[in-house]
Amino acid sequence: MSTIKLDVVTPEESVFSDEVDMLVAPGLEGQLGILPHHTPLMTILGIGELIIRKGKDEQFLAIGGGFLEVLPDRVIVLADAAERAEDIDVSRAEAAKERAQKSMAERPEGMDAAAAEAALKRSLIRLKVATRRRRHRQEM
Numbered sequence: 001m002s003t004i005k006l007d008v009v010t011p012e013e014s015v016f017s018d019e020v021d022m023l024v025a026p027g028l029e030g031q032l033g034i035l036p037h038h039t040p041l042m043t044i045l046g047i048g049e050l051i052i053r054k055g056k057d058e059q060f061l062a063i064g065g066g067f068l069e070v071l072p073d074r075v076i077v078l079a080d081a082a083e084r085a086e087d088i089d090v091s092r093a094e095a096a097k098e099r100a101q102k103s104m105a106e107r108p109e110g111m112d113a114a115a116a117e118a119a120l121k122r123s124l125i126r127l128k129v130a131t132r133r134r135r136h137r138q139e140m
């Protein structure tokens, strides 16, 4: 089976770099599955979960929006923020969630509603992805 090179980078660091069998990325209109030999593509990513499969290994990353580029021989995810499930600080995400919910409920003067909504979404995705355990799937 062929593989495809995947790089997940943020403005700060490289979060993931390896040959993979497939990925499922958070497109704006739902999850977007990319297999080797996918047609070249450039698209915007939303706040969501990135699933990466290699053999029986499955990994999960939280993505805070960005871009996905599919080139003939590789895929680049340029993310505003990206964390592997095991690197997510759950208490920090809980605190961010509470802050965003409080701000949305109280609607203080000058509040940026869209920013609060995006912050809430990032925190919820981080909390969801943090519960994912990297796993070894059964042979199919």
Ligand code: ATP
Residues within 6 Å of the ligand: 012, 064, 081, 082, 083, 087, 088, 089, 090, 092, 093, 096, 119, 122, 123, 126
């Ligand atoms: P916070 O309000 O807690 O900073 P945020 O959603 O505003 O959350 P971002 O602007 O998306 O944070 O990210 C800033 C940096 O902090 C990025 O490098 C991101 O990967 C990291 N980060 C944010 N929240 C977490 C978390 N809960 N666990 C690990 N890293 C995090």
